[in-house]
Amino acid sequence: MSEHDAPRVVRPVRNQLSLQPTDLEALVPDEHPVRAIWTLVERLDLSAFYDEIASRGSNAGRPATDPAVLLALWLFANSEGVGSARLLERLCERDAPYRWICGGVPVNHHTLADFRVEHGKKLDRLMTQVLAALMKEGVVQLRRVAQDGMKVRASAGAASFRRRQSLERCRKEAEEQVRKLRREIESDPSASTKRVQAAKERAAQARLDAVEAALAEVEVVEKQRVERDEKKPSDARRRGEIRVSTTDAESRVMKMADGGFRPAYNVQFATDESGVIVGTDVTNNGTDQPHVVPMLDEIRRRTGETPREYLVDGGFVTLDNIEAIAERGATPYAPLPKPKSKAVDPHAPKRNDTPAIGAWRVRMGTEDAKRVYVQRGVLAERTNADLRVHRRLDRLNVRGLVKVKTIVLLAAISFNIMRLVASRLSA
Known part of the structure; x- marks a missing residue:
């Protein structure tokens, strides 16, 4: 094919540097629900969140991520069925509503995950605040x-549930593994090897802690069973052995x-x-x-x-x-x-x-x-x-x-805020 007959197309140039100005306000329509959520978050009393921030005035320290941003992100994410901190982090990089909430504030999945599970009491008070607003407006x-x-x-x-005897055996194995790794760290002078061994020790210690938590929960379940059985006739009492999960000791089948x-x-x-x-x-x-x-x-x-x-x-x-x-x-x-x-x-x-x-x-x-x-x-x-x-x-x-309760509270707050948004839009 001659040069004159070849089709003319625009080819991608990926090594070209360019500046692309972005107007976040223009990316989100005025009627988008994310704007209403942000407006409501700004009106909530978030002083309990701000009181815990150590970086103040001219004091040394890295500025904290604004709690209002983190709360708004989770409320909007929850309304869209997003429950993963890693997915939410990706959305903050590519989706306009999430980018609009961030307004250039960088967030990562560690910050998002920690915020969601570490503020149970504060979320409890926010739930009450939102209910008070709904009652004041006559919705509730x-x-x-x-x-x-x-x-x-x-x-x-299901396979993580074990009987007391099995848990006792797991505890002995975990304790021995922790002791073995500590001896290896002390005997090997290599710094790089020490780092690897230290990571292994932390994993072994976490395993031991999980088994200890499961054994402690066995005691709780046994006490609860005794209290229940005292109220039942002997032929109605449960006979099976108690099993507790080493993954989530407080969960139940x-x-x-x-x-x-x-x-x-x-x-x-x-x-x-x-x-x-x-x-x-x-x-x-x-x-x-x-x-x-x-x-x-x-x-x-x-x-x-x-x-x-x-x-x-x-x-x-x-x-x-x-x-x-x-x-x-x-x-x-x-x-x-x-x-x-x-x-x-x-x-x-x-x-x-x-x-x-x-x-x-x-x-x-x-x-x-x-x-x-x-x-x-x-x-x-x-x-x-x-x-x-x-x-x-x-x-x-x-x-x-405790963490499950915070997840449920956040879901309820998001659910109610969308009701409040709908109420104000229809007013």
Whole structure:
């Protein structure tokens, strides 16, 4: 082909230096949700975060990353289902909304990960702040609240669960490995070898610490089992050996929504009829019954009020729970246990019923109560589905009850802030 017949194309030139000015403001439309999130973050009281910063005035030290930037990044990331600090770091380099939040502030995954799990108490106060704003604007009125729980997969494998005997053997092996590595470090003068050996020693020590934590948790589980068994007849007591994970000692094997059994945490949410989360709780107890009273007290602590109507499913129902709901000033709506005999009217008060229990039985037989109770699934299960599917709260990437609680709090705050954003946009 002659030169005159060859096609003319523009070829890439990758070794050409160039300057590309960027206007971050122009990259994000005025109506983009990230702007509303940043506006709300700026209005929150973040003084507790700033009080911990050591770099001040002319004092020596590297300036800290602005906590408002880190908080806004996680809130927006959570709303988009991003739960990985490494992925969030990459998004801050390439995606316009995340770059806009950063505004040129460099962030890395270590800073992001540490911020997310090290500020549980501060996030707890932020949750209360956001709820107060929603109540002030009339979005949350606590007229009707539904509670539900979901099992969230822990960051631990089933094979990591071991019996006490196996843990004791692992501890001896780990202790011997630590001692061996320390002897090798002391006997080898080479600096480079020492660094390698020191890294191995840290890994061995971490393994030993994990086994020690698992053994300590065995003691906790044994004590809990004894306390539960004291309330049961002898033929109903559990006989199997206790197993604890060496990966996440505080996780427990629980029955999941699909019927399988896997390491998990029990995450509880209470949702107002406005769709706002008004209470959260995380435990490693797989049953729901013990979590009614703590959640009601949690709502009272955060809002200063008690819901007028409280909706729970059959997994939460005990007579003590129904009584406790009524004692706190709420009207309980929950399904009645199925009577053993078809001749028994489940809606008729029984001889030993307290007034609150008797009223609950009668109430649940009315058409009004049935219409109210139908909303439980709409409120509670919709919230759980949103958090599980859209915010990726289906599998945890942190370990330990304290860190899991911070992850759940952050998810709830993000969920509520998007409700607040929607409320203000529609006003």
